Amino acid sequence: MKNNIPNFASLFRQAPKAVARVKGSDEYPEIGGNVWFYQFNYGVLVVADIMGLPTSNFFCKNPIYAFHIHEGDSCMGNEEDPFADAKMHYNPENCSHPYHAGDLPPLFSANGFAFLAVLVNRFTIDEVIGRTVIIHSSVDDFVTQPSGNAGTKIACGKIVAFS
Numbered sequence: 001m002k003n004n005i006p007n008f009a010s011l012f013r014q015a016p017k018a019v020a021r022v023k024g025s026d027e028y029p030e031i032g033g034n035v036w037f038y039q040f041n042y043g044v045l046v047v048a049d050i051m052g053l054p055t056s057n058f059f060c061k062n063p064i065y066a067f068h069i070h071e072g073d074s075c076m077g078n079e080e081d082p083f084a085d086a087k088m089h090y091n092p093e094n095c096s097h098p099y100h101a102g103d104l105p106p107l108f109s110a111n112g113f114a115f116l117a118v119l120v121n122r123f124t125i126d127e128v129i130g131r132t133v134i135i136h137s138s139v140d141d142f143v144t145q146p147s148g149n150a151g152t153k154i155a156c157g158k159i160v161a162f163s
Contacts, residue, residue, distance in 0.1 A: 014038065017125045020133045020157030022050060023075070025082040030112075031155040035133050036162075043121035046104060050135065050155075053109040063109040066140035066150030067116070069102030069123070070132045075156035083153040086132040088146065090123070098142040102131075106139055133157050 016036040024031030030052035038045040048067065056063055072087035090102030097103065101122040107114035138151030 016047075016162045018129050018159050019162045020159045022048075022133060022135065022155050022157035024052065024155045025153070027082070028052070028054065028154045031135065033114075035157060035159075037125045037128070037159065039125045040119075043119045044123065044125055045117065045119050048107060048114065048116040048133075050107060050114045051112060053107070053112045053114055053135075054154075055109060055112050064139040065107040065109065065114070065154075066136035066138060066148060067104045067107045068100070068134050068136070068140075068147075068150070069104065069128055069159070070134050071102070072132050073130050073158070075132055075158055077153075081153065083132070083134060083156040086134050086153060086156055090128065090131055092127070097145055097148050098140065101127075103140075103148075107135060128159050129161055131159050133159060 017039045018037040020035040022033045032052055033050035036047040069090040070086040071090045072085045074085035075083050077084035089100040091100035105118050107116055134153050135155040136150035137154045140148035140150045142148055
């Protein structure tokens with residue numbers, strides 16, 4: 001690092017510390033991908049590589065999906081909510097939405113594919129290993145409490161240590 005500015009090109013020279021293998025619900029079985037977590041002194045780099053997201057035939061309605069870390073430790077659920085055990089957004093400091101530690105930028109679908117890389121300092125990887133990542137059916141409005149009116153949970157992955 002020169003002048004305390006991170007060298008982002010060097011970020012991918014190290015192995016991730018954790019990963020979540022994302023899978024869609026029974027209604028969205030084509031969704032899949034990985035969310036990688038890299039720990040650095042100045043924060044966590046979260047890299048999502050997702051495919052099979054629902055698409056739209058309307059240019060001005062290309063789907064955008066809310067994307068969060070949830071406090072639950074399982075991607076199990078019930079008929080009403082296939083990922084109910086993922087629980088609510090990870091929010092150890094009881095902040096208002098969108099300031100939860102688990103609030104992340106949305107995924108922008110490009111013909112069913114999405115890629116996101118974001119650096120956050122709201123959590124360490126050790127704090128989120130064992131928790132879940134969720135993709136929701138709608139875009140997060142970043143206003144509505146408690147979870148941004150993000151819609152149903154359509155895909156989930158449990159965060160585990162990478163080996």
